Amino acid sequence: MKLKRAMAVPACITLFLVAVTSTGIENESSEYAGSSACLPCHTDEYNAWKSSKHASLFKPSTDTSLVCSGCHTTGMNASDQGPKENDVGCEACHGPGREHAAHEGDTDRIVLSQSADICGRCHSGNQSGDNGTWMTGYQPGMRLSELAGLKLIPVDPEGLPPPADDIHPSLTYNMWLASGHGKAHDRNIQINGKDWTGPVSCVACHSPHQRDNSSQLVMKPEKLCAACHFQAEVLKGVGAKGIEETRSLHTAIPCFSCHMTEGNHLMKVLRPDDPDLAESRTDSCSDCHEVKDRKMRAIQIKDWEAWYKETMDPIQADLKTVEAALKKDPNLLNRELKAKLDDIRANLSIIVKDGSNGVHNLDYALEIMALAKRHLAEIKKAIH
Numbered sequence: 001m002k003l004k005r006a007m008a009v010p011a012c013i014t015l016f017l018v019a020v021t022s023t024g025i026e027n028e029s030s031e032y033a034g035s036s037a038c039l040p041c042h043t044d045e046y047n048a049w050k051s052s053k054h055a056s057l058f059k060p061s062t063d064t065s066l067v068c069s070g071c072h073t074t075g076m077n078a079s080d081q082g083p084k085e086n087d088v089g090c091e092a093c094h095g096p097g098r099e100h101a102a103h104e105g106d107t108d109r110i111v112l113s114q115s116a117d118i119c120g121r122c123h124s125g126n127q128s129g130d131n132g133t134w135m136t137g138y139q140p141g142m143r144l145s146e147l148a149g150l151k152l153i154p155v156d157p158e159g160l161p162p163p164a165d166d167i168h169p170s171l172t173y174n175m176w177l178a179s180g181h182g183k184a185h186d187r188n189i190q191i192n193g194k195d196w197t198g199p200v201s202c203v204a205c206h207s208p209h210q211r212d213n214s215s216q217l218v219m220k221p222e223k224l225c226a227a228c229h230f231q232a233e234v235l236k237g238v239g240a241k242g243i244e245e246t247r248s249l250h251t252a253i254p255c256f257s258c259h260m261t262e263g264n265h266l267m268k269v270l271r272p273d274d275p276d277l278a279e280s281r282t283d284s285c286s287d288c289h290e291v292k293d294r295k296m297r298a299i300q301i302k303d304w305e306a307w308y309k310e311t312m313d314p315i316q317a318d319l320k321t322v323e324a325a326l327k328k329d330p331n332l333l334n335r336e337l338k339a340k341l342d343d344i345r346a347n348l349s350i351i352v353k354d355g356s357n358g359v360h361n362l363d364y365a366l367e368i369m370a371l372a373k374r375h376l377a378e379i380k381k382a383i384h
C-alpha cells in the first residue's frame with residue numbers, strides 16, 4: 001500500500017504531546033469498556049464484527065504510530081498516552097460504552113446512529129487534525145461540522161474524483177459528501193426493508209458489522225444499486241410499452257464497474273474522452289475490454305451520445321408542437337391517439353430520466369425513439 005503526502009509526520013507532534021499533558025486535559029480512558037465487554041450481551045454483533053476488517057489488529061511501526069492511531073485504534077484522543085483498543089472497536093462507532101454496559105444496557109448511554117459522519121471521521125482526508133491527519137475531539141453522535149477548524153480536503157462534484165493512491169486514506173467520505181448520495185436529504189427510500197430518509201449514508205450500502213459480502217456491502221454488489229435505481233431495467237431493455245426486450249451489451253456489467261472505478265464514491269464514470277484524465281489513470285471503459293484503447297472507447301461513447309441526441313432532438317421538437325396544439329384544443333385527438341401520446345411520454349421519460357444519454361443501452365433508446373417517431377407522425381397528421 002502507498003502512504004504518500006498525507007502521511008508526513010509533522011515535527012510538532014512531540015511538542016504537542018508534552019503540551020496537552022501539562023495542561024491536564026482529562027484522560028477519557030475510563031469511559032471505554034473495550035469490545036470484549038460487549039460480547040456477553042451482543043454476541044451476534046460481536047461475532048459479525050470480529051470477522052470484519054475493522055477488527056483486524058493494527059501493527060504500527062513505532063515512528064509513525066501516533067500519526068496512524070487516531071484512525072486505526074479505538075478511544076485515542078490527542079490527550080491520551082495510547083489507545084484503548086488496538087483496532088476499530090464497537091466504541092469507535094457507538095461512543096464510550098462503559099456506562100451503558102454497567103447499567104444493563106441503558107440505551108440513553110450509548111450512541112446508535114446511521115450518520116456518515118461517524119465513518120467520515122476516519123474515512124476522510126483532512127488538513128486540520130492536530131497531527132495533520134486525524135481529527136481529535138470527535139465523538140460518535142456529533143456532526144463533523146461541529147469540529148472547530150476542521151478542513152476536509154474538498155472534492156469538486158463536477159471534476160474528476162481524486163486518484164485512489166494519492167492520499168491515505170482514500171477520500172471516501174469527502175467524495176460521498178460531494179455526490180448525489182451525500183446531498184439527497186429529502187428522499188424517502190426503502191432498502192433491505194428499512195425506511196430511509198436521506199442522505200444515502202454509508203450504512204445504506206455498507207453493513208457496519210457483517211462481512212457476508214465484499215466490502216461489507218449490505219447485499220451482493222450486482223444487486224445493490226438496483227435497490228434504489230431503475231437503470232438496471234434500461235440496461236436490460238425492459239419496461240417500455242410496445243417495445244420488446246432489447247438487451248444492452250453491458251446488461252451483465254454491474255453498475256459499480258463503470259461508476260466506481262478506483263473505488264470512487266462520487267459514483268462518477270471516468271470517461272475515456274475526459275481531457276483532464278491523466279494517461280496513468282484507468283478510465284471506466286478501457287480496463288475490462290481486451291483491446292485497451294482509450295481513444296477507441298472515447299470515439300464509441302461520443303458516437304452513442306451523438307446518435308442519441310440526433311434522434312431525440314427532433315422528437316422532442318415534435319412533441320412540443322403537439323403539446324402546444326393540444327393546449328389550444330384539448331379535443332383534437334381521439335381516444336386511440338391519446339393513449340398513444342401517453343405511451344410516448346412514458347417511454348421517452350424512461351430514457352430521459354435514465355440520465356446516460358443512450359450510453360446504458362443505445363439500442364433500447366433507439367427502439368423507443370423509433371416507435372415514438374412513428375406514432376408522433378400519426379398524431380401530427382390528426383392535428384393538421
Ligand code: HEC
Pocket residue numbers: 035038039042045046047049050054088089090091092093094112113114115203208209
Ligand atoms: C463501523 C462502525 C461500527 C462498529 C465498529 C460497530 N457498530 Fe454497531 N452499529 C453501527 C451502526 C451504524 C448501526 C446502525 C445500523 C443501522 O441502523 O442500519 C449499528 C447498530 C448496532 C446495534 C443495534 C442493533 C442493530 O444491529 O441494528 C447494536 C446492538 C450494535 N450495533 C452493537 C455493536 C457492537 C457490540 C459492536 C462491536 C462488537 C459494534 N456494534 C460495532 C456501527 C458500528
Ligand code: HEC
Pocket residue numbers: 001003007060061064067068069070071072121122123124125133134168169170172
Ligand atoms: C485519517 C485516518 C487514517 C490515518 C491517519 C491512517 N489511516 Fe490507514 N486506513 C484508514 C482507512 C479509512 C483505511 C481503509 C482503506 C481506505 O479507505 O483507504 C486504512 C487502511 C490502512 C491499511 C490497509 C490498507 C489496505 O489497502 O488494505 C494499512 C496497512 C494502513 N491503513 C496503514 C496506516 C499507517 C501505517 C498509518 C500511519 C502512517 C495510517 N494507516 C494512518 C485510515 C487512516
Ligand code: HEC
Pocket residue numbers: 033034035037038039040041042090091094096097098100101102104105106107110111112
Ligand atoms: C449487560 C448487557 C450489555 C452490555 C455489556 C452491553 N450492552 Fe448494549 N445493550 C444492552 C441492552 C439490554 C440493550 C437494549 C436492547 C434493546 O432495547 O433491544 C442494548 C442496546 C445497545 C445498542 C442499541 C441502542 C439503542 O438506542 O437501541 C447499542 C448500539 C449497544 N447496545 C452497544 C453496546 C456496546 C458497544 C457495548 C460494549 C461497549 C454494549 N452495548 C454492552 C445490553 C448490553
Ligand code: HEC
Pocket residue numbers: 053054056070071072073074088092093118119120121122123202203206207208211214215216
Ligand atoms: C476509527 C476509525 C474508523 C471508523 C469510525 C470507521 N472505519 Fe471503516 N475502516 C477503518 C480502517 C482503519 C479500515 C481498514 C482496516 C484494515 O484493512 O486493516 C476500515 C475499513 C473499512 C471498510 C473496508 C472493508 C473491506 O472489506 O474492504 C469498509 C467498507 C468500512 N471501513 C466502512 C466503514 C463504515 C460504513 C463506517 C461507519 C459506519 C466506518 N467504516 C467507520 C477505520 C474506521
Ligand code: HEC
Pocket residue numbers: 178179180181184187189190191196198200204205224225226227228229255256259260266267268
Ligand atoms: C439507498 C438508495 C440508493 C442506493 C442503494 C444507491 N443509490 Fe445512487 N442515488 C440515490 C439517490 C437518492 C440519489 C440522488 C438522486 C437524485 O437526485 O435523484 C442517487 C444518485 C446517484 C447518481 C447520480 C449522480 C449524483 O451524484 O447525483 C448515480 C450515478 C448513482 N446514484 C449511482 C449509484 C450506484 C452506482 C449505486 C450502487 C453502487 C447506487 N447509486 C446505489 C439512492 C441510492
Ligand code: HEC
Pocket residue numbers: 116119120123170172173176181200201202203204205206215217221224256260262263264265
Ligand atoms: C451507494 C452505495 C454506497 C455508499 C453510499 C457508500 N459506499 Fe462504500 N462502497 C460501495 C461499493 C459498491 C463498494 C465496492 C466497490 C468496488 O468493489 O469496486 C464500496 C467500497 C468501499 C470501501 C472499500 C475500499 C474502496 O474504496 O473501494 C470502503 C472503505 C467504503 N466503501 C467506505 C464507505 C464509506 C465510509 C461511505 C460513507 C462515507 C461509503 N462507503 C458509502 C457502495 C457505497
Ligand code: HEC
Pocket residue numbers: 225226229230231232233235250253254255256257258259269271354355356357359360
Ligand atoms: C457500461 C458502463 C455503465 C454501466 C454498466 C452503468 N452505467 Fe450509468 N452511466 C454510464 C455513463 C457513461 C453515463 C453518462 C455519465 C457521464 O457522462 O458522466 C452514465 C450515467 C448514469 C446516471 C446519470 C448520471 C448523473 O450524473 O446524473 C445514473 C444515475 C446512472 N448512470 C446509474 C447507473 C446504474 C444504477 C447502473 C446499474 C444498473 C449503471 N448506471 C450502469 C455508464 C454506465
Ligand code: HEC
Pocket residue numbers: 249250253257258284285286288289297300301359
Ligand atoms: C466490467 C467490464 C466492462 C466495462 C466497465 C465496460 N465494458 Fe464494454 N463490454 C464489456 C463486455 C463483456 C461486452 C460484450 C462482449 C464483447 O463484445 O466484448 C462489451 C461490449 C462493448 C462494446 C461492443 C463490442 C466492442 O468491443 O466493440 C462497446 C463498443 C463497448 N463495450 C464500449 C464500452 C464503453 C464505452 C464503456 C464505458 C462507458 C464500457 N464498454 C465499459 C465489458 C465492459
